[in-house]
Amino acid sequence: MFDLLIVGGTLVDGTGSPRRLADVAITDRRVAAIGDLRGQPAHRTIDASGRVVAPGFIDLHTHYDAQAFWDPTLSPSPLHGVTTVVGGNCGFTIAPLSDDPADGAYLTRMLARVEGIPLETLQLGVPFDWRSTSEYLDRLDGTLSVNAGFMVGHSALRRVVMGAEALERAATAAEITAMCELLADGLRAGALGFSSSWSRTHNDAEGGRVPSRVATRDEVLALCAVCRDFPGTSLEFIPHVTASFDEEILDLMAAMSVAAQRPLNWNVLPVTAGTAGDAAAKLAAGSHAARRGGRVVALTAPMTTALRLSFHSGFMLDAIPGWADVLWLPHDEKLRALADPSVRAALLAGAASADNPLPHITDWDRKEILEVFDPALRRVVGRSAAELAAEAGTTAFDALLDVVVADDLRTTFGSVVEESESDWTARARVWRDPRAVVGASDAGAHLDLFASFQYTTVLLAQGVREHGVISLEEGVAMLTSVPADLYGLVGRGRLTAGAWADIVILDPATVGAGPVHTRFDLPGGAGRLYAEATGIDRVLVGGVDIVVDGEFTAARAGHLLRGGRDTRTVALV
Known part of the structure; x- marks a missing residue:
């Protein structure tokens, strides 16, 4: 008897081969069989009809x-x-x-x-x-x-x-x-x-x-x-x-x-x-x-x-000549400095300097407000600094910093990607x-x-x-x-007999990424960018559910991968 049977799905096995209708059986955390397995006994069965069954995705560059x-x-x-x-x-x-x-x-x-x-x-x-x-x-x-x-x-x-x-x-x-x-x-x-x-x-x-x-x-x-x-x-x-x-x-x-x-x-x-x-x-x-x-x-x-820039963290912005002196100040001092016209003038001078290594992030007219945290400022989200400047009769840089100061530095902004x-x-x-x-x-x-x-x-x-x-x-x-x-x-990256049962069940018609937003759940209460997915029904590691309908389970099914045990030497040619 199989531990788990995934039936009715369209298998895209990771090899690049054409998709095909196939059931996947799992025993002892590995793929035990692939094919027409209808009617085979299993402790648990997942109906994947209308869905794609694929190997779990592999991200080689994380921190x-x-x-x-x-x-x-x-x-x-x-x-x-x-x-x-x-x-x-x-x-x-x-x-x-x-x-x-x-x-x-x-x-x-x-x-x-x-x-x-x-x-x-x-x-x-x-x-x-x-x-x-x-x-x-x-x-x-x-x-x-x-x-x-x-x-x-x-x-x-x-x-x-x-x-x-x-x-x-x-x-x-x-x-x-x-x-x-x-x-x-x-x-x-x-x-x-x-x-x-x-x-x-x-x-x-x-x-x-x-x-x-x-x-x-x-x-x-x-x-x-x-x-x-x-x-x-x-x-x-x-x-x-x-x-x-x-x-x-x-x-x-x-x-x-x-x-x-x-x-x-x-x-x-x-x-x-x-x-x-x-x-x-x-x-x-x-x-x-x-x-x-x-x-x-x-x-x-x-x-x-x-890029979602922020005067709160100052990351990247602090590479502009003269900006680190302001952006590395304690929060309240930085808030007062950014409201000061003379400080703003000095920052603009640094951005205009020939030594500015990041001229592409100091095109203030093109900057758009991406997210604010004061409800009273929600009307400015999605608007450019140039629009706000025209409305207020000021410069784009001043209009942007006026929002940032009013939002207690938390505002994120950036250039629209087309x-x-x-x-x-x-x-x-x-x-x-x-x-x-x-x-x-x-x-x-x-x-x-x-x-x-x-x-x-x-x-x-x-x-x-x-x-x-x-x-x-x-x-x-x-x-x-x-x-x-x-x-x-x-044993990873392909769904074949004997491989680890790391599996994604997805809807190809709706799979995608939800909107990026800030979530304040880090130790100490700091925020981070986050986005949910659409069209990912289920994610399994070693045949164990770790995500079901967009929610994490309590399972901790992952392996700590060890070089030479879980990896083989890759030839250079």
Whole structure:
């Protein structure tokens, strides 16, 4: 007798093969049989008539490392069909830790700054009662709704070995050896690989470079080489992304892959019709690596992500010259400063400076009010700063700040994203390119800046149903078997006999993402962006319901994925 029988559904199995009517039987958390199983005995039966039955979606780039301690569901990703996540990306992990409390405090502040997680939330929600990566993984084992694996982060390794000097200088040979030994300990415990960043946007709470950015090429390659000794490991890296890669970054990523003899994925490759040429140039990093015996793959977001800016957090805005002095003030002082005409004039001068690295976010006329929290201000939602300025007889910047001050700084605003059919066509070409993998959600990070945790349902709703640039079978494979194969996940990403029973039951006619809104449920009461899904009837992990009709169950059915046990080594060719 089967434990569970899913009958009457249309199977899209994740391989890219044509859909077909088929029942799915589950026993001992795995797929026991697929076919016409009507009338077979089972302890429980789910009627999936009129629905698609697909493998659970796999999100390779998340930052759920901290959230896992206060939210074991890892919401909202499972609402959007995600059953497996990988954390510990960008070199930003909260393990290992040293015995020096200053190092843990530094990593907490760094994570708050660079990943946009409120500091109070981290301090209240994360116990930090481990030292090694092994202890960190053990703390999470058996506690989560979904399957989760974690990388070992370069910045944490550097801080543990070098202390405060990790921010100041190159490591000695002895220090590199110590980092390699610490990384090996983490990989031996089951971490999935090594992650690092050289991105110039990755700065710590004091405004300086995060530790991994201080590392030399030799240090990075030495750490990558450690992965060669551990089966089932991978590399993840954040280069400084401009219109194209310079030779230094091209050569570094190729050399990292060759040193480790493992695939390297880099984040992130956005694509529109207007940037298709830039995307093609960046994908060439994969060809460059292949010629040198490595494998480099871009993670690409399947939609344009609208930035939701806020003077409350000040994230990104504080990179404008002179703005950090105001945006890092205590709340009440900042509120008074932003109401002061002289302060506003100084901020405008900084935004107009030739040194402003973000001119695309200071086009005040085009900024639209996205969300307010004072009911008296609801009339301004959806209106542009230019409209409000014309109505009030002031400038767009003043009109925007008048709303922000009246809303106690909580207002979110941004530029309206307009997408064309040609944008989706350009993206589909990249999705099909073997040098790219759909992903890059950043779920669990940048909690008030942007929402891309729902990329799975957006892909199916817009890429498949609305624009038709890919088939449903292609879309499901891009969310399942393709990422599973990049990380060598064993028994996941396809619904075949013997595979883990990670399953999504969805309605292809209605699957999609609901509106993005702010939800105040973080430790300490801070808010985060959130969106429910539509058309996702049920999500199962190991044959156990974790989401039913858009609601989480109490089940904690996820596996803590361990490198070499739950992953296999992926060939470079």
